[in-house]
Structures are given as structure tokens and as C-alpha cells.
Amino acid sequence: DGGITQSPKYLFRKEGQNVTLSCEQNLNHDAMYWYRQDPGQGLRLIYYSQIVNDFQKGDIAEGYSVSREKKESFPLTVTSAQKNPTAFYLCASSREQFANTGELFFGEGSRLTVL
Amino acid sequence: AQSVAQPEDQVNVAEGNPLTVKCTYSVSGNPYLFWYVQYPNRGLQFLLKYITGDNLVKGSYGFEAEFNKSQTSFHLKKPSALVSDSALYFCAVRDPSAGRRALTFGSGTRLQVQP
Numbered sequence: 001d002g003g004i005t006q007s008p009k010y011l012f013r014k015e016g017q018n019v020t021l022s023c024e025q026n027l028n029h030d031a032m033y034w035y036r037q038d039p040g041q042g043l044r045l046i047y048y049s050q051i052v053n054d055f056q057k058g059d060i061a062e063g064y065s066v067s068r069e070k071k072e073s074f075p076l077t078v079t080s081a082q083k084n085p086t087a088f089y090l091c092a093s094s095r096e097q098f099a100n101t102g103e104l105f106f107g108e109g110s111r112l113t114v115l
Numbered sequence: 116a117q118s119v120a121q122p123e124d125q126v127n128v129a130e131g132n133p134l135t136v137k138c139t140y141s142v143s144g145n146p147y148l149f150w151y152v153q154y155p156n157r158g159l160q161f162l163l164k165y166i167t168g169d170n171l172v173k174g175s176y177g178f179e180a181e182f183n184k185s186q187t188s189f190h191l192k193k194p195s196a197l198v199s200d201s202a203l204y205f206c207a208v209r210d211p212s213a214g215r216r217a218l219t220f221g222s223g224t225r226l227q228v229q230p
Contacts, residue, residue, distance in 0.1 A: 004158075033217060040124070042205060042222035043159075050216060058217065090158055103149055104218060106158030 002027045006091050006107035013078075013085070013114050021076045021110045023091035030095065032074035033104065036060060037088040046089075049074055078112060086114045117142045117210040121221035128196045129229050136191040136204050136224045144212030148189040150180055153203040153223075162204075165189060176200070196228045 004025045013019045025032065031050050035043040045058030049068040063082025068074055074093075078085045088111050092104040118141045128134045140146050147166050151159040163174025170182040180191045191204060203225050207218040 006158075031216070035220070040222060042121075043220040045217050045219070048217045088156075092159075103161040103164055104151075104159070105161070106151075108158045109156070111156070 004091055004093055004105055004107035006089075006110050009108065009110060011110060011112045013112060015114055016080045018077055018079050019085075019112065021078070021089055021091075021112070023074045023076065023107060025072050025074075025091075025093045025105075025107075027093055027105060028071070029093035029105070030071070031093060032068070033092040033094075034058075034064075034066065034074070034076045035090045035092065037090055037109075043090065046076065085112055087112060117146075117208050117213060117219045119206050119208045119219055119221040121204075121206055121224045123224050124222075125225045125227060127227045127229065130198050131195050134193050134196045134200070134226065134228070136206075136226060138189045138191065138206030138221060139187050140189060140206075140208045141187065142208060142210035142213070144210050146189075147209040147211060148180075148182060149207040149209075149218065150174065150178070150189075150191050151205045151207065151220075153205065159205060162191070196226075198228050198230050201226055201228045 007022045033048040034046040044060050047066040049055035065077045090109045091107045094104050095102040120139050149164045150162040153159045163172050165172045165182045173179045178193050203223050205223050206221040209218050
């Protein structure tokens with residue numbers, strides 16, 4: 001089945017450690033996104049990528065890094081510089097650069113808890 | 116800048132009654148508007164979108180939304196609520212005339228349908 005796979009579903013991290021969240025899609029979508037979800041704040045955009053080897057910062061990029069070496073993969077690294085990393089992280093994809101006004105398809109999310 | 120507001124944190128409705136979940140937006144151009152639903156610890160699922168044309172948009176699971184340009188609103192509606200509709204609902208907007216090619220989400224409204 002086509003879709004977006006995020007892993008791991010649950011992750012625990014000690015303070016000061018970097019952690020990488022995986023996001024893979026087999027929808028042949030060009031654009032991919034990372035959002036962070038906190039209670040009462042909705043979804044906030046971290047990074048997005050319209051095409052391979054290119055990405056842009058969203059609203060809350062500080063303390064995060066991404067790469068887009070392959071069309072189907074868009075991993076997110078939460079670095080030790082992120083002050084409050086405990087959150088639910090959602091990856092999404094869409095067809096070519098919203099040119100056809102397509103909606104986002106979301107993965108099931110990764111819940112990161114910093115101990 | 117593009118933004119969206121969901122003024123109600125929670126909406127309670129009895130099963131069988133009509134429901135409305137409110138959304139207002141702010142963009143400099145003509146908006147692309149979306150509604151998504153999220154069940155606990157899951158990703159978001161697309162419900163419907165407005166791009167252009169008829170102001171009344173029909174979507175999945177019997178939901179519809181009405182685009183009102185003068186009131187800058189895009190309220191989600193359903194004629195008869197089901198207990199299974201209980202979930203978290205997000206409105207999202209994109210301004211295609213702006214440089215940012217990503218959706219901005221509201222803070223979410225929790226819908227509780229009582230049997």
C-alpha cells in the first residue's frame with residue numbers, strides 16, 4: 001500500500017542527545033514536510049522540502065536539522081540545541097510543489113519524550 | 116503572512132444533531148483552505164478542501180464546509196453528528212500568492228459527540 005511511514009512511533013531521549021526521526025514515503029510525492037504538535041498549539045511547521053537536495057526552514061526550525069538526499073526520504077534530527085523537544089512529530093507529503101493544490105498526506109507520527 | 120484561527124477549543128453536540136466547527140483565516144490573496152481530522156495518537160486525515168468554485172464543498176464522512184469570503188470563514192459542518200465523529204479537527208490555509216509553499220494550521224477544535 002502507498003503511504004508514509006514514520007519511525008520510531010515512540011522514542012525516549014536523555015537531555016543532550018541528538019535523535020533522528022525517520023520519514024519514508026512511497027507515494028512518489030515531490031514535497032515533504034515536518035510538523036510539530038503540542039497540546040493546544042496545533043501543528044507548527046519545522047522544515048519542508050519541495051524537491052530533492054533542497055529544503056526550507058519553517059516557523060520553528062531552531063534546534064532541528066533535515067536532509068533530502070532521496071525523493072522518498074526526509075529524516076528529521078532533533079539536536080541538543082532544541083530547548084523543549086518533547087512533542088508529537090508529524091511527517092507529511094504532497095504532490096509536486098502544490099502546483100495542483102493537492103492536500104497533505106500524513107504519517108502516523110513519532111512521539112518523542114525527553115527524560 | 117497566512118494564518119488561521121479556530122476560536123473554540125471544544126465543541127459538544129448530541130448524536131443526531133447538526134454540528135459546526137468554526138474556522139477563520141487571514142491571507143493577502145485568495146486562500147486555499149483545508150479541513151483535517153485527527154484521532155488519538157494518529158496522523159491527520161484529509162476531509163475536504165476549497166480551492167475555487169462553489170462555496171459549498173463536500174468531503175469525506177458526510178462533512179461539508181462553506182467558504183465565505185466576506186467573513187473570511189470556512190466553517191466545517193455536518194447535518195447529523197455521530198459518536199464516531201468525536202476527534203480533533205484542524206483547519207489549514209495556504210496563500211498561493213505568497214512565497215511559502217506549506218500549509219498553516221489552526222490550533223484545533225476537539226469535537227465531542229454525546230450518545
